Amino acid sequence: MATILVVDDELGIRALLSEILSDEGHTVELAENAAQARQVREALRPDLVLLDIWMPDVDGISLLKEWGTSGLLTMPVIMMSGHGTIDTAVEATKHGAVAFLEKPITLQKLLRAVEQALVRPGQRLAAAGVAPGGAREPLPASRPFLNGSPALVSTGVAAAPVPAVPPGPRPEQSFDLDRPLREARDAFEKSYFEFHLAKEGGSMTRVAEKTGLERTHLYRKLKQLGVDLTRNKRGVS
Known part of the structure; x- marks a missing residue:
């Protein structure tokens, strides 16, 4: 580090x-x-x-x-x-x-x-x-x-390859409710944030605005839920 x-x-x-x-x-x-x-x-x-x-x-x-x-x-x-x-x-x-x-x-x-x-x-x-x-x-x-x-x-860094375009966000999903409340809530929140990240092309600023969270709080929440932030990166052109 x-x-x-x-x-x-x-x-x-x-x-x-x-x-x-x-x-x-x-x-x-x-x-x-x-x-x-x-x-x-x-x-x-x-x-x-x-x-x-x-x-x-x-x-x-x-x-x-x-x-x-x-x-x-x-x-x-x-x-x-x-x-x-x-x-x-x-x-x-x-x-x-x-x-x-x-x-x-x-x-x-x-x-x-x-x-x-x-x-x-x-x-x-x-x-x-x-x-x-x-x-x-x-x-x-x-x-x-x-x-x-x-x-x-x-300068000094080659542009990253353009990732494959991910499928569009899915606003409707099903959840397994036969589990402890905390696990069900975490699963819902993870899907919720993944939906908005995909919809906004990975822009933390726009996701923070849409979800009503401070960016610092949002970043902590995503790390806590294990959301893969790299999956919604925009390509480099």
Whole structure:
């Protein structure tokens, strides 16, 4: 497991990402601005940084450039933004970011990006087309996007294969009621959440809205029920 620094000026975003990443077994450190991020990076040397672009003092792109020009970009950085564009994503990767996540960040996108960013440096460089001497091969004209939008631009990580389209959600199901109440309730709740995940294409944000749960509570509930979150991933195109 890794030490991950989350840098975002929004308390809710920091809390949500910390909750999810901690549940995955990572050690999470938080910073709300560039000054705090510099301090944590110097003191702890995190294995990965999730860095917001729009912050009140120094923006994330400027901090990324600063780390790069001063030789401090020794860890992978994933940029985040709720107002990102293709140009922003390209600029971020040009200055050393390994991926770009557009807010609201779905659970699947977050965990996939973190997993890919934490591969060993040699593997990441090889996948990015960087020669042993440090020279980067020319980037292709097109980059991978999720769902046809710049939700995640990844350098150093090959796009995952498009999974088979799952069958549509079934609103009517039958349940075995000849069992203890708790087991029957858990079976119903699992089917209920699987239905909404399939209907919303795996979007935790939309499922939280539909079911009336906080995203953190929803995430805990799905893990408790053993819901397979990977089954409802959207394909990468």
